[in-house]
Amino acid sequence: MQTLCAAVPAYTDAIARWPGARVRFSLANGAGVLRGILHQASVPDASVKGAVLLVHGIGGSSESMYVVRAAVALLGRGFDVVRLNLRGAGDTMKESPTLYHAGLSSDIDCAIRGLSRLSRTRDLFVLGFSGGGSLALKMAGEWGDHAPSDVKGVAAMSAPLDMLAIGRWIDGPGRAPYRFHVMRGLVRSARAYARTWPDLVRFDVRRLSRLASVHSYDATVIVPMHGFSSVEAYWSAASAGPWLRHIRTRALLVHAMDDPMVPGETVVPALAGASPRLQVRLSGRGGHLGWVSGAREDAWVGGWWPLRHVMAFFEGS
Secondary structure, three states, rough: OOHHHOOOOOOOHHHHHHEEEOOOOOOOHHOOEEEEEEEEOOOHHHHOOOOEEOOOOOOOOOOHHHHHHHHHHHOOOEEEEEEEEOOOOOOOHHHOOOOOOOOHHHHHHHHHHHHHHHHOOOEEEEEEEHHHHHHHHHHHHHHHHOOOOOEEEEEOOOOOOOHHHHHHOOOOOOOOHHHHHHHHHHHHHHHHHHHHOOHHHHOOOOHHOOOOOOOHHHHHHHHHHHOOOOOOHHHHHHHOOOHHHOOOOEEEEEEEEEOOOOHHHHHHHHHOOOOOOOHHHHHHHOOOOOOOOOHHHHHHHOOHHHHHHHHHHOOOO
C-alpha cells in the first residue's frame, strides 16, 4: 500500500508556486543531452541553502510524483532544485543517440558539473530515487577523492545496490505487478528509441511485445546496444554496491526494509565494507519510495519521513 500510495499524484500541482526554467547539459562524445527544469527558492541569493539535483528512477522522468514532491519540499526549505531527465527520458530522446542503462552514472557527473556553472550557490547536492539513487551512489564512489569541490552531499532513497540480486528478485514469482511497472517503462523507452534512431537500433523491435521479464529485456536490448558480454555482466557492472567503499563525499542512504521492489535483504549485504562517509537510515516499513504518513499536503510532502532525514543531512553539511 505504501508503494502504491507513492504513485498517487497528490499535491503535485504545488510546484507551480516556483516557476521553472529549462536547462540543458551536453554529454561527452556526442552521446546526447540531459535536460532538466531549474526552480529557484523564493529567497535572496545569499540565503539559498544549496542547489539539489533530483534524479528519477528507471522508467521515470522529471515529472515522476516522487521527484515533484521532493522538489516542493526542498524549495519550501530554501533549496534550489533541478528536476533532471536522464538520457532518453522526458524530452531528451530526440537528442540522445545512446540508449539509457542502469549503470550510466556519468550522466550524474555531467549534470552536476553543468549545474555548478548555472547555480547561484556553490553548495551542490544530489538526491536520487530508486535507480537514480543507485546511479548517484555509484558516481560518488567513482569520484572517490576527486569529487567536484562544490558537491557537499549525495543522498539516495530506495536505491538498488546489487543489480544481480534485484534482477533475480523482480523476475521471481509473486512480483508480477512490480515487474509490469518496470517493464512498461523500459519497453516504452526502447520503442521510442527505435522510432527516433532507427539506424542505430541493434535489437529486434518486434520482440519487445513478447518480453516478460527484466532479464529478457536486458538480454534483448541492453546487452547488444551496449556491448556487454551477458546480462549478468551488465548487472554486475551497473551495481553501486562495490563502489560504496570508495565514497569520500558525505553520503546518505534511506531505505525501507519492507520495500517490495528493492527488499532490505538485498541492500544490507551490499553495505558491508561501505565507506564511513556513507550514513544509513533504515526503517521497518515504508515500501518503495512510499513512507506515506497522511492525506494532508504537509504530511504528503513536507512530512515525508525519508525527506526529513535528507533535508537534515543537507542542512548539516
